[in-house]
Amino acid sequence: MVKQISVIGAGSWGTSLANLLAKKGHQVTLWAYEADLVARMQQTHINDLYLPEIKLSNNLSFTNEIGLAAEKEVVLFVPPSQAMRVVLSSCVDHLSSEALIISASKGIENKTLCPMSDIFDELLPDGLKNRTAYLSGPTFAKEVALEQPSAVVAAAHDQSIAQLAQIVFNTDYFRVYTNDDVIGVELGGAIKNVIALAAGVCDGLNYGYNTRAALITRGLAEMKRLGLAMGAKAETFAGLAGMGDLVLTCTGDLSRNRTVGVELGKGRKLNEILSEMTMIAEGVKTTLSTFELAKKIKVEVPIVEQMYAILYEEKDPRQAVVELMQRELKSEYV
Numbered sequence: 455m456v457k458q459i460s461v462i463g464a465g466s467w468g469t470s471l472a473n474l475l476a477k478k479g480h481q482v483t484l485w486a487y488e489a490d491l492v493a494r495m496q497q498t499h500i501n502d503l504y505l506p507e508i509k510l511s512n513n514l515s516f517t518n519e520i521g522l523a524a525e526k527e528v529v530l531f532v533p534p535s536q537a538m539r540v541v542l543s544s545c546v547d548h549l550s551s552e553a554l555i556i557s558a559s560k561g562i563e564n565k566t567l568c569p570m571s572d573i574f575d576e577l578l579p580d581g582l583k584n585r586t587a588y589l590s591g592p593t594f595a596k597e598v599a600l601e602q603p604s605a606v607v608a609a610a611h612d613q614s615i616a617q618l619a620q621i622v623f624n625t626d627y628f629r630v631y632t633n634d635d636v637i638g639v640e641l642g643g644a645i646k647n648v649i650a651l652a653a654g655v656c657d658g659l660n661y662g663y664n665t666r667a668a669l670i671t672r673g674l675a676e677m678k679r680l681g682l683a684m685g686a687k688a689e690t691f692a693g694l695a696g697m698g699d700l701v702l703t704c705t706g707d708l709s710r711n712r713t714v715g716v717e718l719g720k721g722r723k724l725n726e727i728l729s730e731m732t733m734i735a736e737g738v739k740t741t742l743s744t745f746e747l748a749k750k751i752k753v754e755v756p757i758v759e760q761m762y763a764i765l766y767e768e769k770d771p772r773q774a775v776v777e778l779m780q781r782e783l784k785s786e787y788v
């Protein structure tokens with residue numbers, strides 16, 4: 455089943471997924487925000503900004519005309535989450551009423567506290583609202599591009615849509631499970647980036663494996679607590695988009711979020727760290743959204759709160775750890 459597919463967003467993940475789909479035999483067009491990058495990719499078949507190590511499939515074409523790109527059977531959106539609203543808005547009038555619409559971005563919008571699924575619900579015409587799926591899980595773009603065995607979930611309210619996404623993306627090295635918990639999958643993918651920043655902070659402070667394991671486990675408890683309050687299923691947080699992605703991002707050296715945390719833990723300033731990065735660390739802005747969201751719905755998220763204070767109030771990371779350790783004693787399950 456060959457599909458005409460567009461991938462909107464040529465960062466490392468969009469490029470890696472576009473390459474996977476093209477190698478699978480689909481007809482794939484990759485839209486990049488940067489016009490000069492499109493010109494270079496057309497010549498070299500290398501994304502020198504975001505995935506430089508990988509020679510891309512000859513089956514892949516490139517554009518920076520977003521309207522044309524949106525007119526395909528399958529449209530996969532992978533911009534940074536804070537840009538999703540603008541990017542999707544410029545595509546809406548061009549989408550086919552039969553299209554399969556997928557998001558692979560991980561984040562919560564700052565100004566509205568919306569996960570990506572709420573933005574899609576708000577902006578898509580009625581006929582397309584139920585044709586959306588959300589792809590998430592433990593996947594570093596580079597490892598997928600190198601065909602290392604990986605597993606993800608495709609979440610949708612309508613399971614026939616999740617199954618369609620499963621068929622479109624699944625390969626012998628990229629295993630796709632269906633899932634019906636859209637909000638759980640989205641919150642897992644977004645909030646694990648906040649916890650990965652915190653895990654990096656602990657590593658930057660030279661704390662060891664005990665600290666990391668405690669942070670991951672209590673971070674998962676916060677993700678689940680917030681998720682349950684938002685209507686997610688508990689088991690999603692034990693799955694690929696929950697614990698799976700959390701473990702990957704909190705332990706993997708390829709994580710941009712964890713790397714930012716390490717530098718903060720070493721005492722460097724956020725602005726200085728971000729100014730040296732070409733790529734995005736979604737957790738920085740998702741920390742702000744998660745902090746506000748938790749406050750709004752009155753859910754306790756102590757690690758997120760300390761991460762917020764480190765990022766936005768210049769709190770000393772060592773003091774943040776002290777305060778987490780000295781919180782009121784309680785049962786593990788509360």
Ligand SMILES: NC(=O)C1=CN([C@@H]2O[C@H](COP(=O)(O)OP(=O)(O)OC[C@H]3O[C@@H](n4cnc5c(N)ncnc54)[C@H](O)[C@@H]3O)[C@@H](O)[C@H]2O)C=CC1
Pocket residue numbers: 463464465466467468469486487488504532533534535537541558559560561593594595596732733734735736
């Ligand atoms: N890189 C990875 O391993 C994975 C990334 N993701 C998610 O995919 C999404 C995209 O991240 P990456 O591909 O890693 O990006 P990246 O960090 O590799 O590249 C940055 C991207 O942002 C785009 N960009 C910058 N300003 C923009 C604007 N104003 N409007 C539209 N696009 C703009 C750039 O063109 C580029 O595509 C994020 O939500 C990320 O969390 C999810 C799974 C894996």
Ligand SMILES: O=C(CO)COP(=O)(O)O
Pocket residue numbers: 560591592593594647650699702703708709710711712734735736
């Ligand atoms: O989402 C990811 C892996 O699943 C990528 O993590 P980073 O954005 O921290 O690199």
